[in-house]
Amino acid sequence: MRYEELTIEGRNAVLEAFRSGRTIDKLFVLDGCQDGPVRTIIREARKYDTIISYVTRERLDQLSITGKHQGVIAYGAAYEYAEVEDMLAAAREKGEAPFLILLDGIEDPYNLGAIIRTANLAGAHGVIIPKRRAAGLTAAVARTSAGALNYTPVAKVTNLVAAIESLKKQGMWFVCGDMGAEVMYKVNLKGSIGLVIGNEGEGVSKLVREHCDMIASIPMKGEIGSLNASVAAGVLAYEIVRQRMEG
Numbered sequence: 001m002r003y004e005e006l007t008i009e010g011r012n013a014v015l016e017a018f019r020s021g022r023t024i025d026k027l028f029v030l031d032g033c034q035d036g037p038v039r040t041i042i043r044e045a046r047k048y049d050t051i052i053s054y055v056t057r058e059r060l061d062q063l064s065i066t067g068k069h070q071g072v073i074a075y076g077a078a079y080e081y082a083e084v085e086d087m088l089a090a091a092r093e094k095g096e097a098p099f100l101i102l103l104d105g106i107e108d109p110y111n112l113g114a115i116i117r118t119a120n121l122a123g124a125h126g127v128i129i130p131k132r133r134a135a136g137l138t139a140a141v142a143r144t145s146a147g148a149l150n151y152t153p154v155a156k157v158t159n160l161v162a163a164i165e166s167l168k169k170q171g172m173w174f175v176c177g178d179m180g181a182e183v184m185y186k187v188n189l190k191g192s193i194g195l196v197i198g199n200e201g202e203g204v205s206k207l208v209r210e211h212c213d214m215i216a217s218i219p220m221k222g223e224i225g226s227l228n229a230s231v232a233a234g235v236l237a238y239e240i241v242r243q244r245m246e247g
Contacts (some may be wrong), residue, residue, distance in 0.1 A: 008074040009066050011037045016042035025136040026051045030060060030071035033203050041072055049131065049158065067069025075140075080140040082153030084163065087126030088170065089151070094125075097192045098172060099240060102128045104160060104208050105199035106229055109135045116229035117196065120148035122237040127154045128163060140203040164211050167194060174212040177236050178202045179226065181215035189216070189240045197233045198245075 008017045008024075017024060019039070028044045029038060031054040045052050053219075060069050091098040101119050106112050106137070112135045115223035134143060142149050157163040164174055175189060176196035195213055203226075208216065218227060218235050227235065231246050 002237050006076055006078055007063075007065055008076055009064060009069040009072070011041065011070045011072055014072045014074045015041050015044065016219070017074055017076060018048065018050075019221070024048065024050045024074045025077055025080055025138075026053065026075045028053050028056055028060060028063060028073045028075075030054060033071045033184040034139040039054040051132065061098050075136075075138070077137040078139050079137045079149045079154070081137070082126060084126070084128060084155045084157070084167070087153055087155065091125045096123075096125070097190075097244075099124045099192075099195075099244075100126050100128060100167070100172070100176075100194045101233065101237065102160060102164070102194055102196045103130075103134065104176075104196055104204050105130065105202075106135050107109075107133070107135055108136050108200055109140040110144045110229040111200060111228070113141040113146075113209060114130060115233045116141070116145040116152055116154065116232065117148040118234045118237055121192055122143075122234075122241050124152065124237065128160070128194075129154060129156055130142065130160045130232045131156055136137040141190075160208055161211050164194065166207070168213075175216050176209055176233050177218065177234075178209065178215045179217050179220070183219055184216035184236060184239045187214050187216040189214075189243045193240060194235070195225075195236055195240060197236070200229045201231055 008014050027050050060073060063073050087100060088098055101124050116127055171195050172192040174194040174196055196204055
């Protein structure tokens with residue numbers, strides 16, 4: 001399901017968006033504005049764990065498309081988020097071992113879109129992203145995914161480590177891409193697998209890495225430090241595909 005509107009402006013429109021159950025990624029509120037309608041909107045936002053940013057009027061004016069924001073602007077998701085359970089159910093229906101891609105703080109929407117596209121082509125059953133400090137499903141992500149968002153579900157979780165631990169109880173193994181580890185060709189990536197890809201700058205966070213079962217590195221022959229996050233995701237995803245095809 002695609003939402004037709006990404007930027008929602010004005011008090012009534014934003015409040016109705018929350019009350020209708022539309023997924024709102026971020027709410028911008030005029031700093032210091034505490035009247036009744038705005039307090040109601042903030043209360044709704046907290047109920048849905050939406051990220052709230054208090055900003056200046058100048059910032060709101062910059063973000064505004066209509067010029068009639070009334071002190072509030074919301075960013076809605078370009079596409080509806082899925083549940084992790086939906087992804088596991090899809091794998092069961094296909095008679096396949098689950099294959100999920102988890103992103104630890106990917107902030108560039110173009111990287112996110114490219115990874116969703118790769119996930120679709122590699123046969124992954126879904127992509128999991130964290131709620132905070134990460135790109136959401138914006139128009140730029142939808143565009144870069146080249147239509148893959150219509151077919152590959154994306155779930156948003158509050159805590160990536162908790163999601164990993166929950167999925168481990170359901171028989172999944174987790175591998176993260178990192179430098180200086182066992183070369184990916186030597187790591188057993190068959191079966192129910194979750195591939196964890198790290199942030200563009202710092203890579204996979206220490207806490208998430210500690211909860212992974214395996215670490216796999218991509219062989220590097222050149223002089224520069226590392227691959228772009230979406231390229232690394234593609235290389236590792238297709239090593240999983242290769243090993244699955246071997247049976």
